[in-house]
Amino acid sequence: MSIQLTELSEELLTCSTPKRLADPRCNEHLAGSSFEACSATLAASSVSVPVTTLATVPSVSTCMMTSLSPPPVTSAVHDISLPVSSKSGISPPLTTSDVSLPPVTSATGTSAASFVMTDTSVSPLTTATVTSENNTSSAVIKSRKRLRDECKWKRNVRKKVLKNLGKEYTSISGKVVCEKKMRTGCSENCKRKCHESFDCEKRNEIFEQFWSAGEINQQRQFIADHVQRIATKRKTTGKEASSRKFSFLYCLSVENCQASSVCKKFFLDTLGIKEDVVYGACKKKCSGGVVTSDQRGRHMKQRRVADSIKRGIRQHIESFTPVESHYCRKQTDRKYLPESLSLRKMYRLYQDSCKEQGTTPAMESTYRKIFNREFNYYFFTPKKDQCDFCTQYRNTSSKSEDLERAYQVHCAEKEMARQCKENAKMRAKSEPEIIAACFDLQQVLNCPHGDISSFCYHRKLSVYNLTVYNMGNGFGSCYLWSEVIACRGANEVASCLFRFITEHASQGGKIFELFSDNCGGQNRNRFVATLYWFLVGSIDAIESVTHSFLEVGHTQNENDSIHSAIERAARKAKIYTPEQWSAVARTARQNKPYSVQDMQLVDFINFKEVAKEIRNFDVTDAGCKVNWSKLRSIRFSKAEPNIMLVKHSHGDDYARVDLMRRKRNVTSAADVQLPQLRTTGLHLSAAKYKDLSVLCAKYLIPPAYHPFFQALPHDDTA
Numbered sequence: 001m002s003i004q005l006t007e008l009s010e011e012l013l014t015c016s017t018p019k020r021l022a023d024p025r026c027n028e029h030l031a032g033s034s035f036e037a038c039s040a041t042l043a044a045s046s047v048s049v050p051v052t053t054l055a056t057v058p059s060v061s062t063c064m065m066t067s068l069s070p071p072p073v074t075s076a077v078h079d080i081s082l083p084v085s086s087k088s089g090i091s092p093p094l095t096t097s098d099v100s101l102p103p104v105t106s107a108t109g110t111s112a113a114s115f116v117m118t119d120t121s122v123s124p125l126t127t128a129t130v131t132s133e134n135n136t137s138s139a140v141i142k143s144r145k146r147l148r149d150e151c152k153w154k155r156n157v158r159k160k161v162l163k164n165l166g167k168e169y170t171s172i173s174g175k176v177v178c179e180k181k182m183r184t185g186c187s188e189n190c191k192r193k194c195h196e197s198f199d200c201e202k203r204n205e206i207f208e209q210f211w212s213a214g215e216i217n218q219q220r221q222f223i224a225d226h227v228q229r230i231a232t233k234r235k236t237t238g239k240e241a242s243s244r245k246f247s248f249l250y251c252l253s254v255e256n257c258q259a260s261s262v263c264k265k266f267f268l269d270t271l272g273i274k275e276d277v278v279y280g281a282c283k284k285k286c287s288g289g290v291v292t293s294d295q296r297g298r299h300m301k302q303r304r305v306a307d308s309i310k311r312g313i314r315q316h317i318e319s320f321t322p323v324e325s326h327y328c329r330k331q332t333d334r335k336y337l338p339e340s341l342s343l344r345k346m347y348r349l350y351q352d353s354c355k356e357q358g359t360t361p362a363m364e365s366t367y368r369k370i371f372n373r374e375f376n377y378y379f380f381t382p383k384k385d386q387c388d389f390c391t392q393y394r395n396t397s398s399k400s401e402d403l404e405r406a407y408q409v410h411c412a413e414k415e416m417a418r419q420c421k422e423n424a425k426m427r428a429k430s431e432p433e434i435i436a437a438c439f440d441l442q443q444v445l446n447c448p449h450g451d452i453s454s455f456c457y458h459r460k461l462s463v464y465n466l467t468v469y470n471m472g473n474g475f476g477s478c479y480l481w482s483e484v485i486a487c488r489g490a491n492e493v494a495s496c497l498f499r500f501i502t503e504h505a506s507q508g509g510k511i512f513e514l515f516s517d518n519c520g521g522q523n524r525n526r527f528v529a530t531l532y533w534f535l536v537g538s539i540d541a542i543e544s545v546t547h548s549f550l551e552v553g554h555t556q557n558e559n560d561s562i563h564s565a566i567e568r569a570a571r572k573a574k575i576y577t578p579e580q581w582s583a584v585a586r587t588a589r590q591n592k593p594y595s596v597q598d599m600q601l602v603d604f605i606n607f608k609e610v611a612k613e614i615r616n617f618d619v620t621d622a623g624c625k626v627n628w629s630k631l632r633s634i635r636f637s638k639a640e641p642n643i644m645l646v647k648h649s650h651g652d653d654y655a656r657v658d659l660m661r662r663k664r665n666v667t668s669a670a671d672v673q674l675p676q677l678r679t680t681g682l683h684l685s686a687a688k689y690k691d692l693s694v695l696c697a698k699y700l701i702p703p704a705y706h707p708f709f710q711a712l713p714h715d716d717t718a
């Protein structure tokens with residue numbers, strides 16, 4: 001009675017300890033008959049295996065190897081190896097859970113019987129690691145830092161992909177390692193007549209199959225299956241103390257052909273490998289014939305942090321109360337911890353709490369790792385929560401009725417302003433002729449700028465930057481100028497807006513919705529209003545301009561992100577001239593870079609002069625006074641170019657203000673010539689000029705920039 005190999009596999013599957021075949025014939029072979037002799041015996045002998053001989057004999061693997069003759073076949077029986085799809089026993093990259101056996105053609109002569117085994121022994125460690133890592137990464141949706149994806153690392157792509165595919169690659173040290181090529185093989189004089197068994201085509205097939213696997217463990221398994229290590233039979237050197245203990249027997253096979261033994265040179269040349277690779281693979285072959293998987297970096301003896309410690313860290317991090325970002329809560333689940341806190345400080349607090357509890361704290365790196373990978377916390381208090389009035393309200397214990405009322409109005413206006421801006425944004429996104437934008441002046445930038453302490457103690461050249469953020473398309477514009485070109489008042493702001501609006505009007509913008517904070521000197525004043533009057537009255541494309549003011553204390557808008565991007569970009573830069581600031585701003589954002597314009601003298605317009613054409617800014621048609629410091633929105637439209645609409649609350653309707661009220665000669669905006677603000681630059685104060693000279697004299701400013709600083713216009717006397 002006998003069983004076929006397929007049945008045998010089932011036997012293997014069901015047994016927890018694999019049953020191995022003990023073939024009585026093995027004994028003779030063990031005694032030392034050669035590989036070829038062995039094959040010959042088997043070729044002649046019966047193919048099927050007596051079932052009675054099935055027994056658990058773990059140590060007979062060697063005999064197994066020889067008993068079923070050419071190695072590929074023997075391995076087929078008890079090795080977990082390669083899917084049938086592959087011709088010479090190498091499969092496409094391995095999935096550890098799905099490993100099957102190669103064709104059993106050569107020795108048995110039966111059709112390629114194969115079967116799939118669910119493998120647990122190939123590399124349990126790998127699977128376990130991968131799964132556990134996957135689990136943690138999928139549990140954390142978004143963390144403070146990007147999670148490392150080692151598979152995509154260049155060096156791993158090089159090593160794991162190119163190298164294992166036998167392709168050319170550059171090693172870490174920069175050395176170019178050539179592509180693997182099949183070599184010529186042994187000469188015609190070879191005793192084994194290798195070339196007769198394997199013609200060029202067959203060799204190519206084997207070579208291709210071997211390298212296309214692209215997986216080191218499979219390749220080693222292939223080698224282990226085709227190379228047999230046996231004890232040396234006779235000493236040829238004559239020396240007693242020869243250290244050589246083993247001989248290697250090589251064979252190759254292709255589908256539908258009998259495996260036949262080949263010489264070493266032929267084997268190595270056909271696969272395009274060197275002998276070290278063979279020795280390495282054989283060393284890794286364990287008693288069952290399975291090559292132990294590559295263990296580099298997988299020894300699992302790495303120091304592991306106990307789960308209880310990790311839990312402690314998480315609990316500690318969670319004990320802080322983060323605030324949600326009001327400003328961009330829709331886009332992100334990022335949370336903020338107070339600015340006064342830092343990771344270092346948090347770790348110290350953690351150490352303290354461990355001391356109190358009598359536990360050993362983890363290393364700081366562990367704490368950081370968990371903080372960065374599992375939490376999405378940032379250290380920053382959104383400015384939204386820094387409103388003076390809100391703080392005052394919160395901190396007042398006995399709240400008067402007036403305060404309550406004022407606070408409610410404040411909150412309502414805040415909400416309405418936000419809503420108003422949100423609506424404008426949505427409309428701008430869907431209709432290209434609506435341009436919704438917010439603008440703000442950045443904090444003063446300095447020339448020179450850099451982390452040199454002397455820079456702190458000297459006055460520097462100021463550079464101003466007005467940023468406009470287009471909410472419709474997410475683009476940012478920066479308008480930069482230095483203090484010798486212009487100040488930063490209403491005229492300057494209006495001049496920048498003039499450029500922004502005319503530019504966008506020429507590109508199809510018709511309806512402009514602007515948002516800003518309430519600064520009277522810069523944004524909410526008659527001169528900026530004059531600009532709008534001029535625009536709707538003189539430029540055909542512009543239908544209306546609305547400028548809404550965000551609620552005091554809650555004026556944060558997208559400009560802050562432009563400003564912080566520029567600050568971030570400048571953090572490590574050394575900047576000496578206003579042009580260099582422009583360059584920094586231009587490159588501050590990689591994706592959608594900011595458009596940066598250097599404002600020159602001619603770009604600044606004197607809107608204060610133009611405002612003289614307007615007679616009335618202060619009384620509505622209904623006879624009410626316009627309170628400029630309380631205005632929440634102003635609007636100008638082409639339909640009535642000489643009417644300004646004003647709102648004192650976002651919830652009110654607009655009130656009309658006739659700009660030409662009781663004026664005899666009504667001026668049309670179209671007739672107005674825009675006067676340039678000034679024809680010569682402004683002067684630096686003598687003190688500032690002196691400070692800059694000192695920085696030049698000390699060579700804290702490099703000589704290349706001395707002419708620029710020396711040429712700055714300045715006052716002579718202090």
Ligand SMILES: [Zn+2]
Binds near residue numbers: 192194195263
């Ligand atoms: Zn040969």
Ligand SMILES: [Zn+2]
Binds near residue numbers: 389
């Ligand atoms: Zn507030």
